[in-house]
Amino acid sequence: MGGFVSLGFAVLLALVLRQLYRVLRGNPRTPPGPRSLPFIGNVHQLPMEFHERKFFEWGRQYGGIIYATLFQTPVIIVNSAEVAHDLMDKRSANYSDRPVFPLLELMGWTNVLTQLRYGEQFRKHRKWIQDAFQSKAALKSFQPLQRRETSILLSSLVSSPEAFADHFRRDTAGTAAPSLTGTLLEEHYARGGMTAQAEDEIRRLSGTIYAAGTDTTVTGLRTFMLAMVRNPEVFKKAQQEIDKVIGSDRLPGFEDREALPYLDCILKEVYRGMTRNETAYPNPEVFRPERFMGLTGTEADDIDPRRIIFGFGRRPV
Numbered sequence: 001m002g003g004f005v006s007l008g009f010a011v012l013l014a015l016v017l018r019q020l021y022r023v024l025r026g027n028p029r030t031p032p033g034p035r036s037l038p039f040i041g042n043v044h045q046l047p048m049e050f051h052e053r054k055f056f057e058w059g060r061q062y063g064g065i066i067y068a069t070l071f072q073t074p075v076i077i078v079n080s081a082e083v084a085h086d087l088m089d090k091r092s093a094n095y096s097d098r099p100v101f102p103l104l105e106l107m108g109w110t111n112v113l114t115q116l117r118y119g120e121q122f123r124k125h126r127k128w129i130q131d132a133f134q135s136k137a138a139l140k141s142f143q144p145l146q147r148r149e150t151s152i153l154l155s156s157l158v159s160s161p162e163a164f165a166d167h168f169r170r171d172t173a174g175t176a177a178p179s180l181t182g183t184l185l186e187e188h189y190a191r192g193g194m195t196a197q198a199e200d201e202i203r204r205l206s207g208t209i210y211a212a213g214t215d216t217t218v219t220g221l222r223t224f225m226l227a228m229v230r231n232p233e234v235f236k237k238a239q240q241e242i243d244k245v246i247g248s249d250r251l252p253g254f255e256d257r258e259a260l261p262y263l264d265c266i267l268k269e270v271y272r273g274m275t276r277n278e279t280a281y282p283n284p285e286v287f288r289p290e291r292f293m294g295l296t297g298t299e300a301d302d303i304d305p306r307r308i309i310f311g312f313g314r315r316p317v
């Protein structure tokens with residue numbers, strides 16, 4: 001028994017010494033990053049919420065690419081859009097894979113797009129999404145549904161504005177046609193290609209899109225609401241633009257989008273809120289749609305937040 005205890009102690013001591021050696025020596029081949037502790041790495045420095053604020057702080061100290069460890073897992077934090085473009089767009093073949101997350105798998109999140117390794121199944125699911133959402137014709141086919149849902153949302157907001165968060169949630173969830181699920185099921189049945197596996201894949205992809213699309217959209221709507229309440233002068237300018245272009249006899253439609261440039265800048269600024277890049281967006285804490293006005297086509301493209309916020313390389317939707 002005594003032998004076991006001292007063997008255990010020796011192993012523990014060796015592990016501690018190895019960790020200590022690594023910490024003191026640092027690793028010249030990894031990007032800069034905060035000093036880590038043995039065993040736990042940098043976990044103790046991360047807050048329970050809003051990790052991104054810590055990453056931002058580290059970014060100021062260590063730059064656009066940072067190395068940290070979470071327990072024994074090495075982590076690279078990409079902290080600048082430029083580095084993200086360089087790595088994930090320009091070298092997307094290297095960076096489109098996913099690690100295996102055992103906990104998610106235990107929770108049943110297997111064969112879902114967000115976790116799929118880069119390969120055949122991934123490409124198939126991406127194609128299903130592309131066909132459903134990314135062509136102009138496909139997007140147009142959703143417009144009647146979007147119009148109908150928007151009218152319902154607006155009348156709910158008029159009758160009980162205080163429940164706006166519930167209305168936003170209802171607006172983004174629910175059943176509807178056309179839908180990716182319906183189209184995929186129809187296509188498979190029509191081709192006689194429906195199998196238990198195909199059905200399972202469609203089910204998982206639909207669930208993933210629902211999960212990926214609802215909270216993000218609700219967050220966008222809520223951020224917009226908050227921005228309008230906190231910036232009444234912006235709200236007033238948007239209202240004036242709508243009154244001038246649309247008048248008060250009808251609601252704006254998709255066809256009016258081009259004629260409402262200030263509204264477009266507001267939407268960009270809502271999206272932009274997710275980045276605090278001070279070079280591209282001076283005074284990033286201020287909600288200022290005007291930052292997107294009066295730019296040349298190239299300038300506008302360069303700082304269009306939609307180039308950043310949906311992710312990079314081969315995986316954003």
Ligand code: HEM
Nearest residue numbers: 113114208209212213216217220309310311312315316317
């Ligand atoms: C403001 C709204 C949204 C934001 C900011 C957003 C952002 C993102 C980001 C950052 C990623 C990760 C990309 C990567 O892994 O590199 C992603 C992935 C994804 N998003 Fe969104 N998203 C939004 C709305 C939506 C909507 C409405 C849908 C569906 C209708 C959707 C479906 C997905 C899916 C399926 C993925 C996983 C793609 C993959 O792993 O290949 N997202 N999104």
